[in-house]
Amino acid sequence: MALPPRWRPRVSRCAAAIRLFALLTFPSALLACRFYYWCGCALEYIKHHADNRQPDMIHCHDWQSAPVAWLDHGSAKTAFTIHNLNYGADLIGQAMAATDVATTVSPTYREEISGNPAVAPHYTKFFGIRNGIDPDIWDPAEDALLPRGYTADDVIEGKAAAKAELRKRMKLSNADVPVVGVVTRLTHQKGIHLIKHAAWRSLERGAQFVLLGSAPDPKVQAEFQELSNQLAEQYPDRARLWFAYDEPLSHLIYAGCDIFLVPSVFEPCGLTQMIAMRYGTIPVVRKTGGLNDTVFDVDHDEERAKAGGMEVNGFSFEGMDEGGMDYALNRALSRFFGERDWWNMLAKRVMQMDWSWNSPALDYLELYYRALKK
Template identity: 35%
Template structure:
């Protein structure tokens, strides 16, 4: 299917299971597994991963070290090597993970939000590039993820391509969330060791500052984001975050690929974290997970519709809509389970909900992977009323476990959830368009109406959800196609140059 095996380096600021704050780590930890093991992606690709070695990541084997020249110091990059184990059917693979360590930059409490953030990730990006010839390994493509890796395509263009080793290496830059861009003062040019010739709107300048996300968008051979709808949305001013003009300009090299989920980790037939295993032809057993969840969250054990929400508690997630309709929702015969952490405003707001409705609302503030799986397996309806959602993994996991999603038609939610059609008896969830509490409430009402009024249709809806394929096998094939396209773009660029 594909031309030849590729050497692929995926670079990310976080990779599961080594370090994680959100969905980026899940993608960076799962996509390499598919590329290395899934038969559909073609012959044996050499896939490797690079990330910073934060404090607490663990103790891994020393590989090599070398100096990286920074403007005010020469910093030592110490490379240690971990691995990700991948298995698909009968095929297994060990994926090397290069952990780039420097005590000054990464031995800290927490991963992000430090005053020297620009310097930390410039060091990381330069260390990634300068590590490669020392490993005697030349990737065909470097797959960069989000703003932390934006300097890699830029530095290749501005500094490294003059070295014959780096000339043929293609780059793909993936936008996971355009809202977070890595914007720093003009003085960052000194850290990059480049001149004022790059400080203009057609390059890395952004309203008088330097933009790391923009580096990737301007200088990568190809760009993609994590759903086709989000790829369209970010070309408009509403979700373009000031970069919509550039994205329209590069529309011919901008693609959308929906993230996948790991179907071995997320499998209700074998998941040891849930109360009772089940499958799409044995949905009666699923109800035991509802009852187990109710007991664990200390709510009345009864067969009422259970609504679940697992989310970062931030504005993006449409939580204002849920709070707007909360009192009306709680008048119904339902229970609501919320798991998440984030903005103190929303954390307090949901504490107040729990206090007002102690017999109907279950709340856990924080991250708990076991409880998350139990909510996916025990909820009847899964809520994602996002203001915007580049891809979203929650709705994919929910469908895998048979929790019917109620979502707003934005980004990856629009691409993955098909609105239920009562006439044709088709669809995989309930979708609303307008960003309003009224529209959200109406969509939940439609779901509850089907749940109560047509139990056989509801069961068929659950089965359709569980039959959908949003595994990394599908997404991995699409990424491979982009890698080859990026290589062709790089080769054409070399010929033109």
């Protein structure tokens, strides 16, 4: 959208100052310049909007929009959200100091990063609010990407149809065994060493294994391509790794799998475990960040779940070693093979859980009111 002529001198002056500041202060200056420029333009637009409407709150996210918290934003209050402290900690620290209130995307991740120098001095205005998923996009009852829709009432039939289609797409054999699935970026954060181990372990236990994802690092991509070749040789009709971004296939994996793995080294919130449960697929996760706040182990977390008004809904493990992964995955596979009625009841239960934005949105409204009262 073209800027009105009267705004162009203001934006140009603001952009020039921002570019100079970025080049002098931020290590990744060329990249940062674009975001400083964008932040300045956005604030100029707000201040000189044709209808002269000024916002009560401006909510900015991560280092890319951190400058909004300290640049001139008029009389508006600011909220700042950390989605991943692994990037841009210096700018995040400046935003934390300047903002009126701050959040991150799960209560557990808030505690995990509370000692970081960018966060610690501002802990009293820092809150953890879980992310949500869009229940209209991730709705197995109305999902046109599935062979048939289903709800918690007919989860067995619905998932059976999705599993049959998934096996057809991935050229897997039809057998009465669980399908273990992964949908992820193949990066260190996502626990790639545990994903590799889980692939072999699942197959050793008689299950099938599917993965959808790709690696930005060519070396990691090559490692997974080699893994794919090895699995194809040893288990030609029981394992398939698909290296691409393929949203239609992701819907089919969420619905067609029985077990969904998220063994992240760290995970500020995570959405895939919530999406999987929406489709009646049982998560196996590492206890970190938002995974800890959304998955409650069926054998160990009943009291913790009740304290949060929840029910047990999956399997989890601590540590980052293969033994921990085995502990959770083996329990899940044993329950599927040995307690099918119990498993089907669990699938129905997880489908009925609410992972939408309904509750988190109310938490954000309360936080905005807190900021406006300051």
